[in-house]
Amino acid sequence: MKNVPLAIDVVEAKASRIDSVDFENLIFGNVFADHMMECDFKDGQWQNPVIKPYGPIQLDPSAKVFHYGQAIFEGMKAFKDDEDQVWLFRPEANIERFNISSKRLAIPEFPKEVFLEGLKTLLNLDRDWIKKGFGNSLYIRPFVIATEPGVSASPSKTYKFMIICSPAKAYYSGEVRVFFADKYSRAADGGVGYAKAAGNYGAQFYPTNLAKEQGYQQIVWTDASTHEYLEEAGTMNIFFRVGEKLLTAPTSDRILDGVTRRSVIALAEEYNIPVEVRRVKVAEIVEAAKKGELKEIFGAGTAATINPVKGFGNKGEKFELQDQEDSYATFFKKKLMEIQYNKAEDKFGWRMLVEKD
Structure with a gap:
């Protein structure tokens, strides 16, 4: 399988939605940052990734993810320090596990260098969504789904890789x-x-x-x-x-x-x-x-x-x-x-x- 070129297309949102968000009263995973990353697998290889405004995607009703559950994901976080620097925590371990999960579900592995380059580009676009202070972070959700139309019980030939990001505070509240x-x-x-x-x-x-x-x-x-x-x-x-x-x-x-x-x-x-x-x-x-x-x-x-x-x-x-x-x-x-x-x-x-x- 050929490697994807590192040329990542970027389409910036015309306006940010950040001013409409109450960062003090976030519900985990309910609000999403302005941009997302998307990359399709077809013809036996991953195509050029694109970062574009967050929004709905369109899938055929017979897409195999709906029928045979070919879908995996990861959970990561970005943090901002007192000097407004943005940090990831052990991202290479998450990427490694992402591809281990992919392999088990018969999904093509995603190139590590493209994953990291795209993620960093995405985080730079949405830096303002990462708030300073202990407990504040930007939750990062990479995932892959099977997109090939058809209900035959076989691995998909096409897939969609995406990264979406959600500002977060503490995950649980109250006693557990x-x-x-x-x-x-x-x-x-x-x-x-x-x-x-x-x-x-x-x-x-x-x-x-x-x-x-x-x-x-x-x-x-x-x-x-x-x-x-x-x-x-x-x-x-x-x-x-x-x-x-x-x-x-x-x-x-x-x-x-x-x-x-x-x-x-x-x-x-x-x-x-x-x-x-x-x-x-x-x-x-x-x-x-x-x-x-x-x-x-x-x-x-x-x-x-x-x-x-x-x-x-x-x-x-x-x-x-x-x-x-x-x-x-x-x-x-x-x-x-x-x-x-x-x-x-x-x-x-x-x-x-x-x-x-």
């Missing part, structure tokens, strides 16, 4: 409690759990709704075979603090290799916080909670960064967690945000500056 899954499953061995396939998220909405009826905001998924091992939360990887030790499940073909998860593990090792990456039993966490040894549960993901969990439910039992003065969740969130917003040294080389055009 989770339910340990004991019936429904998110993913199985040999499946697509490790990919950011659209269907993974669509399939979890129904059991999550059932959990919400019982007062929980998210599900912590367990292994599909036995429901004995805790694996991943609805939109996050999950961590457990038992005593001073941090536990999290290993990645597999059922569990997403989260960029924030990787970062938390690296920070734990850097600051000598004991961390064990191993299978974590439901019974182990329930017993720790009963003994008062379970100090914290928190989720880690791009949208939420670090999200503390106040309590959990399992087989009719409910457990509440006490606030910790030396909270690991608070520590990791602070360390991550200091790197993301260019307020601390980046020992890991995670930040990427988006230089002005």
Whole structure:
């Protein structure tokens, strides 16, 4: 497959919509910046990308994305520091995972250099949409969908790659409690759990709704075979603090290799916080909670960064967690945000500056 030329066409919006946006009262993912990136795959190769005003796209009703679910996406963020510099956080890891997801869904991989060049161009056009201050960011949603018309059960021959951006504040508001899954499953061995396939998220909405009826905001998924091992939360990887030790499940073909998860593990090792990456039993966490040894549960993901969990439910039992003065969740969130917003040294080389055009 030929590489796409780096010549990216840019069509600027005639007027910005930014003055109509209340940045203090944003609902996550409901407002979008002025421009988007679009690139089509046809005739066996990706075509020249274009950045143009945000707006609807037109698809044939028989486009294969609607019938066979060939769709993957990523979640990334851009941050602005006190000097109005714009930064990305580990974008190459997201691009790598984007193409791993694509491969699993039989979608052509998108060239890394075009992805990055296009993203930087897009962010420079919409720099004003990235607000300064801890908690403020521009959420970046790259995705690919199958566009070939036809309902034959086969991979599409044409695709559309896009990047859209949404100004964001904190993802969750209020206290979060989770339910340990004991019936429904998110993913199985040999499946697509490790990919950011659209269907993974669509399939979890129904059991999550059932959990919400019982007062929980998210599900912590367990292994599909036995429901004995805790694996991943609805939109996050999950961590457990038992005593001073941090536990999290290993990645597999059922569990997403989260960029924030990787970062938390690296920070734990850097600051000598004991961390064990191993299978974590439901019974182990329930017993720790009963003994008062379970100090914290928190989720880690791009949208939420670090999200503390106040309590959990399992087989009719409910457990509440006490606030910790030396909270690991608070520590990791602070360390991550200091790197993301260019307020601390980046020992890991995670930040990427988006230089002005």
